[in-house]
Structure formats: structure tokens, C-alpha cells
Amino acid sequence: MTTAQTAQFHPDGRLRHLLTLEGVPRQTLLHLLDRAGQIRDAAVGRVSRREVLAGTAVCTLFFEPSTRTRSSFQLAAMRLGADVLNFDASTSSTRKGETARDTLKNLEAMGVRGFIVRHPDDGAVAALAAEAGEGTALVNAGDGRNAHPTQGLLDMLTLRQAKGADFSKLKVLIVGDVKHSRVARSDLHALRTLGAGEIRVCGPAELLPGDEVTAGCIVGHDLDAMLEGVDAVMMLRLQRERMEEGLVPSLEAYHARYGLTTQRLRRAAPDAAVLHPGPINRGVEMTDEVADGPQSWVLRQVANGVAVRMAVLEHLLG
Numbered sequence: 001m002t003t004a005q006t007a008q009f010h011p012d013g014r015l016r017h018l019l020t021l022e023g024v025p026r027q028t029l030l031h032l033l034d035r036a037g038q039i040r041d042a043a044v045g046r047v048s049r050r051e052v053l054a055g056t057a058v059c060t061l062f063f064e065p066s067t068r069t070r071s072s073f074q075l076a077a078m079r080l081g082a083d084v085l086n087f088d089a090s091t092s093s094t095r096k097g098e099t100a101r102d103t104l105k106n107l108e109a110m111g112v113r114g115f116i117v118r119h120p121d122d123g124a125v126a127a128l129a130a131e132a133g134e135g136t137a138l139v140n141a142g143d144g145r146n147a148h149p150t151q152g153l154l155d156m157l158t159l160r161q162a163k164g165a166d167f168s169k170l171k172v173l174i175v176g177d178v179k180h181s182r183v184a185r186s187d188l189h190a191l192r193t194l195g196a197g198e199i200r201v202c203g204p205a206e207l208l209p210g211d212e213v214t215a216g217c218i219v220g221h222d223l224d225a226m227l228e229g230v231d232a233v234m235m236l237r238l239q240r241e242r243m244e245e246g247l248v249p250s251l252e253a254y255h256a257r258y259g260l261t262t263q264r265l266r267r268a269a270p271d272a273a274v275l276h277p278g279p280i281n282r283g284v285e286m287t288d289e290v291a292d293g294p295q296s297w298v299l300r301q302v303a304n305g306v307a308v309r310m311a312v313l314e315h316l317l318g
């Protein structure tokens with residue numbers, strides 16, 4: 001295991017931080033998913049567990065934009081009774097040159113115990129975790145292209161809801177810019193640990209990562225062929241900066257080859273579940289018809305995100 005992987009555990013094997021799903025044992029993943037499922041089934045929004053983190057201060061520390069991840073962490077922490085602070089790098093002393101480490105240390109000095117951190121650089125959250133004091137827990141809310149563990153967990157919870165808890169016969173296809181995607185990396189870690197039957201990865205050659213990321217997966221460039229018989233399709237956002245980098249010729253060309261349409265989706269198993277972490281570029285990764293159609297699990301992913309984040313915060317700080 002790498003240091004980032006071992007650093008997230010207490011000596012007794014419990015999670016201290018959640019930095020990556022890589023190296024998290026199957027039992028721990030299952031425990032978090034079961035717990036999130038219980039919370040979700042108790043009805044998102046109405047479940048009151050305000051005693052769990054009463055008196056605990058939690059801060060969302062975001063050095064990059066976010067809609068879903070940040071709001072759902074805020075709601076999750078509030079529903080557990082935490083005092084929630086929101087730090088936005090664009091309106092803080094980060095603009096005056098304060099380092100992320102100093103920001104963390106200052107908030108820690110105020111008594112904040114839980115930090116939910118998003119950062120544009122790979123490994124930045126693990127580096128901050130190494131600076132954190134004894135009783136402080138960090139959750140990685142996305143670092144560069146490296147990891148987005150709670151997105152991985154909420155995707156797994158959604159797959160369980162759609163297809164059942166036994167992943168051994170499941171054929172899952174991940175489509176798009178896998179190379180730059182922290183979501184794909186965390187999904188791949190979780191799918192492997194949970195024993196997914198077959199994992200396929202599809203995208204243009206320029207947007208697919210090396211073997212170290214896709215080991216054990218079936219990799220291909222032809223979406224129609226790769227869709228054949230899959231039980232779930234996990235679409236990724238096309239990051240528009242990839243066009244500026246010349247990795248994608250145009251949005252239209254990308255959509256023509258890698259956009260999910262109702263017609264294409266017919267190649268997948270009947271009732272195949274369609275997932276997307278958001279934000280969706282409508283008409284690029286998928287048509288409106290697919291995004292809003294009967295096979296779309298996109299909004300259930302969002303709802304599951306709150307439950308997963310409650311389970312994670314409860315586990316680390318409760």
C-alpha cells in the first residue's frame with residue numbers, strides 16, 4: 001500500500017480519514033454502504049440523527065468549484081447535528097496567498113474536527129491529512145484526477161439499488177474521459193474490491209489512462225460494441241478544457257462517437273442503469289432523453305450522496 005492508503009487508517013484498522021477507496025477492505029466498504037442504505041431508507045431529509053455530531057464542528061474546505069458534493073456534505077453534516085462552516089478559496093485569504101496547510105491549522109485551532117477537502121492537485125488532500133492533528137479527520141472530496149471516494153461509494157450504493165448487492169455477475173461500462181477522472185478511479189477501486197463480474201472502459205484513445213488504472217478491465221474505443229449486454233453504464237463528464245488541449249476535436253464529434261442516445265442504449269441489457277456524476281453536459285455525454293429517461297439513475301445518485309456522506313462522517317467523527 002502507498003503511504004496515502006495506509007495513512008487513512010488507525011493502527012487498529014479503522015478508518016481515520018477517507019482519502020481514497022484504494023486499499024479500503026471489502027468489509028469496510030460493505031459496512032459504509034449498508035449504513036448509507038439504512039440512512040437512505042429511513043428517508044433522506046426526514047431522518048433525524050442530530051445527536052451524532054452535536055457539538056462537533058465540520059468545515060467544507062473547497063479550493064475548486066462544486067455543486068453536488070459540497071451541498072450534500074453540508075446537508076449530511078447538518079443532519080448529523082454538526083456545526084458546519086463553509087470555506088471557499090475564492091473569497092478567503094487563499095487569495096492573499098495563505099497556504100492550504102495554514103488554513104487547515106487555523107481552522108483546527110478554532111476547534112474544527114472534520115474537514116471535507118476538494119483540491120485541484122493530485123495528492124493534496126493526503127498531504128493536508130499528514131499535517132492534521134490527532135483528533136482531526138479529513139474526507140477527500142476530490143483531488144485532481146486522483147480520487148473522489150465518496151462519489152465512488154455513492155455510485156456503488158446506486159448500483160446496489162439498481163442491480164442488487166451481488167456484483168459478481170454485473171457487467172459495468174465506464175465511458176468518457178477516464179484519463180482525467182477521479183470519479184472513474186474511485187469507481188474502479190470500489191468495483192474491483194466489491195468483485196464486479198466484468199468492468200469495461202471506453203473512450204477515445206487520447207482520453208484513456210494507462211494500464212495501471214485499467215488493469216483487469218476490458219478496454220475499447222467503440223461505444224456501440226462496448227455497450228453490448230452491460231447492466232450499468234457510468235458516463236463521465238467531458239471536461240471542456242480537453243478540447244482546448246486538442247484531445248477532442250469538437251463537442252459534436254465527441255457526441256457522435258461517445259454520446260449515449262436512446263438508440264444506443266438499446267444495445268445494453270434491458271433495464272441497464274445509466275449513471276453520471278454530474279455536472280452533465282447535455283447533448284454531449286448523453287441526450288436529454290437518456291438523462292431524464294426511465295433508465296437514468298442520475299438523481300438517485302445525488303440523493304444517495306447525502307446518505308453516503310452521512311455514513312462516512314458518522315464513521316469518522318461519530
Ligand code: NCD
Binds near residue numbers: 069142278279
Ligand atoms: C465530479 C468531480 O468534480 O469530480 N463531480 C462531482 O463531484 N459529482 C465530476 C466532474 O466534475 O466531472
